[in-house]
Amino acid sequence: MPLTECPECGLLQRHPPPPPSGQIECSRCGAVLHRDRPDSLNRTLALTLAGLLLFSIANSFPFIAFNLHGNITHTTLLTGVINLYSSGQWGIAAVVLFTSVLAPGLQLILLLTVLIPLAFDRMPCWLPKLFRLVRTLAPWGMMDVFMLGILVSVVKLADMASIVPGASLFAFAVLIFVLAAAHAALDPDLVWSRVPMPRLHRATVRSGDAHLTCDRCELVIPLIAVRHLGTHRHCPRCDSTLHRRKPDSLQRTWALLLAAILCYIPSNLLPIMTLTSFGRTQSDTILSGVSFLLTHGMWPLALIVFIASVVVPLLKILFLILLLLSVQFRWNQWHPRERTWLYRLIETAGRWSMVDVYVVTILVALVQVGHIAHVEAEAGAVFFCAVVVLTMLAAFAFDPRLIWDRYHGQ
Template sequence: MPQPALNECLECGLLQRCPPLPRGGAARCVRCGSVLRRHRPDSLERTLALTLAGLVLFVIANAFPFLAFRMQGQVTETTLLTGVAELYRGGQWEIALVVLFTSVLAPGLQLLLLLAVLAPLRLARVPRWLPRLFRWMRTLAPWGMMDVFMLGILVAVVKLADMATIVPGTSLFAFAVLILVLAAAQASLDPDLVWSRVALAPAPAPRPGDAHRTCEVCALVTAPGGARDGRCPRCGAALHRRKPESLQRTWALVLAALICYVPANLLPIMTVTSLGRSQSDTIFSGVVFLFSHGMWPLGLVVFVASVFVPLLKLLILVGLLLSVHTRTRWRPRERTRLYRLTEAIGRWSMVDVYVVTILVALVRLGNLASVEAEAGAIFFCAVVVLTMIAAMSFDPRLIWDRLELQHVRDRRAP
């Protein structure tokens, strides 16, 4: 009977063995409760079919008009890339690059890489380049934000409802279906199944308590000397016992985000010109606009995503950093859950950046009606990106290291 697979929890660092899972089952860490493995039935076939459908929808979403803005007989049509181009022409190239990457490049590359990985596996082949491509796909996954972009579309349409008529285009419907298809593909994908197809040279597995290193990409646990040149023998990622300089990098990113958070909320993020009159809006005034027009649910969503979430994420990261520095043993399981929360919610703060992008693309009628991005949008975009990278730089296993050290001391004590 084969020995159960050895896994290290990447959130608390506990080394444990996971038995074979039943159909649709999941294995959770016995210490912190995070999911170690999950069995997804028919993963390869389902994910490949959804990926092919997603690529077709992706082409349609980028090839046809997205939205049309109709005001006093004049019509402006826009595609997904129109807002990026207008931001670049207006000198806001920083926002243009972020929007281009998160709404077009990252999802498109993710679909292409998935196809390049899954198609050979379906044909029972494992090319040498397959582990590297799958590693890149896993790295890109958190940066694809089409679902957040769709929320930005809803907010933009509400803002323009009193000014003009908004006509949905063909690609908008393809884009909406694409979001569902890509989400279904991610949910049906079983990374462990893909990694299990990669051949490995025989090597002794470390026992619980032995020194070891775990790949943060493919979760392979290796004993000392089992990795060549300090890289994972399966996917090629760099191996470290803990994320290198985790605390220093996270502190630097958090402090930079805190500095940007103040001008992001005080400075206007866009200026709207309508019939010769201009009005500058901050993030908070945009929330007030939605509330004053009776859009309470949407206004509440934007307030939470754009005002509350960035501040909450910064406070959580500061609290986690201080708890590691002070070596407190207070509620490590709850602190790990807080870290999990920061990773899940951070991306939704991009909604206001997408709103500005959509409005800049749609409203291009000169003095009759136009929208320009302002400095506040750059600072806010920086806050979102910096906090996301800060959460990725923080190693939650540091929360548990103090407890692990104390456990070892207690076990060695007479």
């Protein structure tokens, strides 16, 4: 049985293969270590090919049309990005372009590049590095959040004009489910097991042996078998830089978190966009946008937006502060399993806060009808986008294994 180190608590353990359609969880913190994914390569390859076809359609045809008294604006996925860049909001434009187009597209292309050689039982030398990149890009693809942004935008514009969905919108909607299914079908353990290993690096780690574990491919390596390149240690399987724990985890998390706190207040006080319609100008903050949904009877959508845009960023900041303080002040016996679960929640939920950034992007793309009506992104959107990105980076920088190191007095 292969040796596994839990990525969330650092416990070394051995498990039999997971049962059919089942999973193996860490015996200490409950993290999912392995899942059984039947016929993983063929299913993932088929879904990836379908995803690439849908991605091409979604980026090649009109996405949504905005019809205001006969003045029609056609948009594509990139229209909002282009308009934001043209108006000087290049920071938001870059984040939206990366999370809604580049990250999903690169995932599909890289995944196909990895899966085709595996389908023919080939293992090129570059394949492990590409697969490592696929895993890195996964949290940054936010098409599902973008779709929620479209729904909110349509509700906001329903009283003002008619919205006509294009072929790309339907392809985009289906693509969300196809890409999610591809990630669910993919078995990373199977891919990594195909990478040939030199004899020295296959040495068994015994109890008490010095070892390192790769954060990317989860290979447990005896210290004597670790490959050195200059001053860095590298994984013999995926070539990632090896560390016992994430370097300067607490310092980097504190720095990113403090920057997010500084951006959080103006993101909620300043307007995120300004709508000019028939000479009338209205500026919206995040909370006024929630109020708009409530007054129009869309309370479920208002609740979702309020939680995603106000509650989640605030709770992420507060929970990360709690985790950092618990590690730094060695609250060793204070519910380590619950703190690990809290970190898991922070890492998973943070991406949904991007919904208001996408709403601004979609409205900037749609409502551009000369002097009749247009929408401009404001400073609040810049600060809010910074909060989302900084809190996500802070969550990635924090190493949850430090909770258990302190728990055991290391």
